Amino acid sequence: MRTIVVWAGLLLGTIAVQSVLLPLIFSNGTKPDILLIIVVASGLLAGRERGVGIGFFAGVMQDFASGNIFGLNTLSKMATGYIAGLAERKVFKESMVLPVLAITMATFFNSVSMQALLLLLGYKVELIPMLQYQLLPSLAYNILFCIPIHRLIYRITFGNRSQF
Template sequence: MKIILVWASLLIVTIAAQAVLLPLIFTQGAKPDIILIIVVACGLLAGRERAIGVGFLAGLLQDFASGNIFGLNTLSKMAIGYVAGLAERKVFKESVVLPVLAIILATFFNGIIMQALLFLLGYKVEVVSMLKEQMLVSLGYNILFCIPVHRLIYRITFGDKSQF
C-alpha cells in the first residue's frame, strides 16, 4: 500500500509541474514529457506489470490535465510501459546509457502512437511538421531529464541501498 501512495504522489506532483511550471519555462511549445520518462524508467527498473499500472495512472492524469482527446495519453503510456517493461530482466539497471537509448525510442514511439490514434479518430495529421517542430526538440529535453528521473525511480524501486 505504501508503494502505491509513493507512485501516486510522484505522478500527481509531476503532472502538476508538467501542466503548470513547464509551459512557463519552455515557451516555444515543445517541452519535456517527464511522465513519459517516469513510465519508461519504471518499465526498465520494475517490470512490465508495474509499468503498465504506472502508465495507466500517469496517462489518465495527463489526459485529465491536458484537456486533449481523452484516452490518448492513457493508451500510449500503457503501451510504452509494457514495451519498456519487456526489457527489465535483460538489462543492466545501473547503466547510464540505457535510459538515454530507451527514452529516444520511447519519445518516437509515443509520437507515433499519438499521431496514429489521432489519424484513426479522423483528425488531420501532419507527421513531417510534427517531427521537425516538436518531436526533435522534445527529444532533446527528454534526454536532458532522463538520467535524473531514472535515478529517482531507481531509488524509489530499490531504496537507498546502492551507490547509483
C-alpha cells in the same frame, strides 16, 4: 501501502509541474514529457506490470490535465510502459546509457502511437511539422531529464541498495 503513496505523490507532483510550471519555462509549447520518462524508467526497472500501471495512471492524469482527446495519452503511455517493461530482465539497470537509449526510443514510439491513434480517429496529421517542431525538441528535453529521473525511480524501486 507506503509504495502506493510514494508513487501517487510522485505522479501528482509531476503532473502539476508538467501542466503548470513547464509551459512557463519552455517556449513554443514544446516541453519535456516527464511522465513519459517516469513510465519508461518504471517499466525498465520494475517490469511490464509496473510499466503498464504507471503508464495508465500517468496517461489518465495527463489526459485530464491536457483537455485533448481523452484516452490518447493513456493508451500511448500504457503501450510504452509495457514495451519498456519487456526489457526489464535483459538490461543492466545501473547503466548510464540505458535511460538515454530507452527514452530516445520511447519518445519516438509514444509520438508515433499518438499520431497513429489520431489518424485512426480521422484527424489530419502532418508528420514533417510535427517531427520538426514537436518531436525533436521534446526528444532533446527528454534526454536532458532522463538520467536524474531514472536515478530517482531506481531509488524508489530498490530503496537504499543503490550503487548508483
